[in-house]
Amino acid sequence: MSCDKDKLFNSGVLVEHVEGALLPPQEKWEAKKGGYVVIECPKRIPCNPCHTSCPAGAVLPFEDINDTPKIDYDKCTGCGICVSRCPGLACFVIDLTVGKGQALIKLPYEMLPLPSKGQKVKCLNRVGEEVAEGEITSVTEPSKDKTYVLSVLIPKDKADDIRAVKVQ
Ligand code: SF4
Numbered sequence: 001m002s003c004d005k006d007k008l009f010n011s012g013v014l015v016e017h018v019e020g021a022l023l024p025p026q027e028k029w030e031a032k033k034g035g036y037v038v039i040e041c042p043k044r045i046p047c048n049p050c051h052t053s054c055p056a057g058a059v060l061p062f063e064d065i066n067d068t069p070k071i072d073y074d075k076c077t078g079c080g081i082c083v084s085r086c087p088g089l090a091c092f093v094i095d096l097t098v099g100k101g102q103a104l105i106k107l108p109y110e111m112l113p114l115p116s117k118g119q120k121v122k123c124l125n126r127v128g129e130e131v132a133e134g135e136i137t138s139v140t141e142p143s144k145d146k147t148y149v150l151s152v153l154i155p156k157d158k159a160d161d162i163r164a165v166k167v168q
């Protein structure tokens, strides 16, 4: 993977994988029902709800509050709790085992209107371009003031690109 932090920090958009954008080990990921967390948080900032909210201890303790998150994939259940707790909307869960050329992504959603189960949505890449069509399989209501989590069936070959949806 290429590494170009200037491109990220000048644009504010993670346009490609950079150091700190953590991906699960591919072979285990392909076989892991429920998927693994993918955290795209390469900038040192004083923030750690991904760690404090994880019930499985999969996001390792921060030595310094400014550290970027590190993950023990053996502990990640794919529950998606961190997706709703991350204030940077930087946590996703991606399940590559659903078959039929599809993947399931759990992503944070803070827009209106809310979609409903079965609804088709436009899938957007990191810069907001439409790259595919997806289907909502669930909408998880947040607790308190946290963020909705959408589960979306997407083309598997776009799992590395899709990070948002547009609801019409
Ligand atoms: S998906 Fe669940 S288990 Fe995995 S890191 Fe997030 S909160 Fe922890």
Ligand code: SF4
Residues within 6 Å of the ligand: 039, 040, 041, 047, 048, 049, 050, 051, 068, 069, 085, 086, 087, 088, 089, 090, 091
């Ligand atoms: S909660 Fe989100 S923004 Fe904060 S450190 Fe974790 S991944 Fe980054």
